Amino acid sequence: MPFFLDCEAASLDETYSYPIEVAWGCPDTGIIRSYLIDPTGVETWTDWDPAAQAVHGLSRGYLREHGLPPRQVAKEVLRQLSGEVAMATAWDDKGWVDELTLRTRGVIASIQWRNAQAHFLELARKDQDWAEEAQRLAWERLEAQGVHPHRAANDVRHLMETRKILLEG
DSSP, X not given: OOEEEEEEESOSOTTXXXXXXXXXXXXXXXXXXXXXXXXXXXXXXXXXXXXXXXXXXXXXXHHHHHXXXXXXXXXXXXXXXXXXXXXXXXXXXXHHHHHHHHHHHSSOOOOEEEXXXXXXXXXXTTOHHHHXXXXXXXXXXXXXXXXXXXXXXXXXXXXXXXXXXXXXX
């Protein structure tokens, strides 16, 4: 079974950005793994966008205090996801995972990447309106439980809930 994966990043700059949070979840088990990343562990990770912080709500200070060393998070990504299929809504997620594993471990994770939106459209039998409605309904259900977007684990929950809605038909 493929995993759903999401990252939050220091900025949206494709050249200088890096991941500050990564999460993945298995729809079959419902288990979600989520890791905050302390960016001070990589000398070149200095880019910081206040606009991105306003979206995800994570400050560099908070990450320094609560995040794990990037090398440790990369080890978990490689251990748990190498050879697996991961679905994400943005290809930036692949770039951020690659930045994490390459910068700290010297390798790119051998993850087979798939587009989550294409997966949802397939489950919706090519009905774009239904695929979009399922995503809206998923956020509605999650927000009723106090779960909000733009944190990696919450976004993974949303992807898993969308899949569940589409499978229920």
